[in-house]
Amino acid sequence: MKGNAVFKSGYNRCLQRLGALSPGAALPSESDLAHALEVSRTTVRAILAALQERGITERRDGQRRLARAPTPADHFPDAQTLSAGATFERRFMEWILTGDLSPGQLLNAAELARQFGTSTTTIRECLARFQHFGLLERRPNSSWLFGGVTxxxxxxxxxxxxxxxxxxxxxxxxxxxxxxxxxxxxxxxxxxxxxxxxxxxxxxxxxxxxxxxxxxxxxxxxxxxxxxxxxxxxxxxxxxxxxxxxxxxxxxxxxxxxxxxxxxxxxxxxxxxxxxxxxxxxxxxxxxxxxxxxxxxxxxxxxxxxx
CATH class of the missing domain: 1.20.120.530 (GntR ligand-binding domain-like)
Structure with missing residues (x-):
């Protein structure tokens, strides 16, 4: 099965939509699903193939139909549906909220990259997003001032x-x-x-x-x-x-x-x-x-x- 975050995230969103249907109901077209899930037609086809493989959908009367209601066990874990950047954002937010950071403390992008085992590019992109929301303020020499969740x-x-x-x-x-x-x-x-x-x-x-x-x-x-x-x-x-x-x-x-x-x-x-x-x-x-x-x-x- 296609093992990337875009596919798995789209697959989970598709399951949520199928949860609103009754068994036997016809599925939307590939183009409608691609639009609703905000993924490509290629990804939609991979999602539909996986749904049929798991017995969630079936081909009947020339149409794709819901064979059974999705269950929580059908979903991919949340951690598998996140991009590298999104995964780091969640880990970084958890670190902020559960650690000993104090308002006014300086953070260094290179040190954070080593600590979290990710690239400095991913770190900088994430820090810039949190800067946008007022949690961080950029300072010289790749350092960032933590404003605090107050x-x-x-x-x-x-x-x-x-x-x-x-x-x-x-x-x-x-x-x-x-x-x-x-x-x-x-x-x-x-x-x-x-x-x-x-x-x-x-x-x-x-x-x-x-x-x-x-x-x-x-x-x-x-x-x-x-x-x-x-x-x-x-x-x-x-x-x-x-x-x-x-x-x-x-x-x-x-x-x-x-x-x-x-x-x-x-x-x-x-x-x-x-x-x-x-x-x-x-x-x-x-x-x-x-x-x-x-x-x-x-x-x-x-x-x-x-x-």
Whole structure:
């Protein structure tokens, strides 16, 4: 099977879309899939071949059809779907959030390349991205000043996120009912209910579901700057969520309920209801993340963020 990040990432996104279909349903055309997954026709053909090989799809009546619903075991691990640059970004963010870095500390690109076992080019590209978001400031002699993940940083980040996400909801509302995004939203809504029904067992599944929901909304904008920003938000969330699992269940329960209210507002297509539910959820997320940072600064065990 084709073993690269583009293929595996596209394959996982395709599984998410197939999850909104019923067994026996016809698959979209190769060109429609290529457009929806943002990959080449060649990659789509490799994805379709792998789906058929795994028994997820089948040829029937001259059409490709869904043979069975995809399961979590069908997906490639997240680490395998990331490019070298994206892999480093996640490792670097985790290092920032779990290490002993202090605001005002200087970082050296060459030393980071040796520490993480990657090229200086990859390091510089990543550091430049974090500079764009205000986490780092470039200094002479290949050094970078770490600004720190502070309460002010989080407040500014969520202020921008609110603007971007509310704009993205308008893009979603412009889509017809038949658009794949609405089918995916329906599937995600059911997954929220399933987790709530088995919260003791499944609450740890929430972070990935959270990212899928918000990413679907952001992707409707087809705006590279919006998506680039959300990638940093999602990376920050995933690592802060892991800081302390002691209260993960009630945090997940709160977020799941807020998500269901948000999804209901989206499905109603009522702009006022969408605005209210989106702002409420993001305010909760911002406040929880700030509490997480404050607790992290005073004790090794702290609450994670619900985004």
């Amino acid at each position: 309460g002010d940083f989080v407040r500014e980040m969520y202020e921008v996120r609110e603007m971007f996400e509310l704009r993205a909801t308008r893009s979603l509302l412009e889509l017809p009912d038949s658009a794949p995004a609405w089918r995916e939203l329906a599937a995600i809504e059911q997954e929220h209910r399933d987790i709530l029904a088995h919260l003791d067992r499944d609450h740890a599944l929430f972070p990935q579901l959270d990212e899928r929901l918000h990413r679907i909304i952001h992707e409707t904008t087809r705006n590279r700057f919006v998506l680039d920003f959300y990638t940093v938000v999602a990376t920050l969330f995933h690592h802060t969520y892991r800081w302390n699992r002691d209260d993960a269940k009630p945090r997940s329960a709160t977020a799941l309920v807020e998500h269901l209210d948000y999804i209901a507002a989206l499905r109603s297509r009522d702009p006022r209801a969408i605005d209210a539910s989106c702002r409420k959820h993001l305010r909760t997320a911002c406040a929880t993340l700030i509490r997480s940072l404050e607790a992290r600064a005073t004790t090794p065990s702290c609450a994670g963020a619900v985004v």
